[in-house]
Amino acid sequence: xxxxxxxxxxxxxxxxxxxxxxxxxxxxxxxxxxxxxxxxxxxxxxxxxxxxxxxxxxxxxxxxxxxxxxxxxxxxxxxxxxxxxxxxxxxxxxxxxxxxxxxxxxxxxxxxxxxxxxxxxxxxxxxxxxxxxxxxxxxxxxxxxxxxxxxxxxxxxxxxxxxxxxxxxxxxxxxxxxxxxxxxxxxxxxxxxxxxxxxxxxxxxxxxxxxxxxxxxxxxxxxxxxxxxxxxxxxxxxxxxxxxxxxxxxxxxxxxxxxx
Numbered sequence: 262x263x264x265x266x267x268x269x270x271x272x273x274x275x276x277x278x279x280x281x282x283x284x285x286x287x288x289x290x291x292x293x294x295x296x297x298x299x300x301x302x303x304x305x306x307x308x309x310x311x312x313x314x315x316x317x318x319x320x321x322x323x324x325x326x327x328x329x330x331x332x333x334x335x336x337x338x339x340x341x342x343x344x345x346x347x348x349x350x351x352x353x354x355x356x357x358x359x360x361x362x363x364x365x366x367x368x369x370x371x372x373x374x375x376x377x378x379x380x381x382x383x384x385x386x387x388x389x390x391x392x393x394x395x396x397x398x399x400x401x402x403x404x405x406x407x408x409x410x411x412x413x414x415x416x417x418x419x420x421x422x423x424x425x426x427x428x429x430x431x432x433x434x435x436x437x438x439x440x441x442x443x444x445x446x447x448x449x450x451x452x453x454x455x456x457x458x459x460x461x462x463x464x465x466x467x468x469x470x471x472x473x474x475x476x477x478x479x480x481x482x483x484x485x486x487x488x489x490x491x492x493x494x495x496x497x498x499x500x501x502x503x504x505x506x507x508x509x510x511x512x513x514x515x516x517x518x519x520x521x
Contacts, residue, residue: 289362330380351380358374428448
């Protein structure tokens with residue numbers, strides 16, 4: 262009897278958990294990435310099957326898009342609903358695999374996946390809700406971002422300027438290695454088979470500090486356009502009203518004329 266009750270309780274718990282996950286998935290909305298700035302030559306594909314086209318400032322990219330930068334180029338992407346800015350440096354190829362979000366009463370839950378195929382990106386992310394996920398995939402692993410300023414290379418080198426990044430690195434033919442990289446540290450993949458990755462302190466003179474700090478802010482200032490009021494013309498005469506030569510109505514009875 263007790264076994265049957267426990268079995269029923271477990272079943273109910275599993276059903277409730279599945280319903281909760283399904284409700285969260287249904288509430289998720291697809292977001293977009295706005296191209297805030299393009300320096301140099303950069304191109305994009307709307308999806309893997311599309312043709313390459315020039316990337317311009319002001320464009321909006323949907324999930325599935327791929328961005329590629331040339332030598333000396335740089336692209337800034339603003340993920341407004343996610344609360345993140347990503348800077349794509351030169352000679353980099355990055356895919357936007359997933360940009361989902363849902364708004365609760367007092368928090369935003371996000372599901373973000375960026376696919377860094379080659380090169381290097383820098384980024385900053387607002388502090389995320391506990392249920393959120395923000396992952397940057399690299400060829401040999403994945404980096405879990407948690408409200409962080411970071412610099413990630415496709416080679417697996419990960420700089421963390423603030424916050425924490427959980428790095429899961431899988432060497433060729435090896436088992437996954439997990440490390441939590443704290444603020445002021447850099448993760449360096451193994452140099453040879455059988456070796457362990459290194460987590461070092463970022464040197465004070467490392468240019469990464471300034472590179473990340475030069476990033477745009479996550480929340481841009483509001484774009485408010487105020488139209489100026491028309492300037493008053495002191496020489497302009499008031500509009501004439503019927504029966505009133507001066508355009509102004511009489512405020513009271515007129516004074517009697519002399520001799521009346």
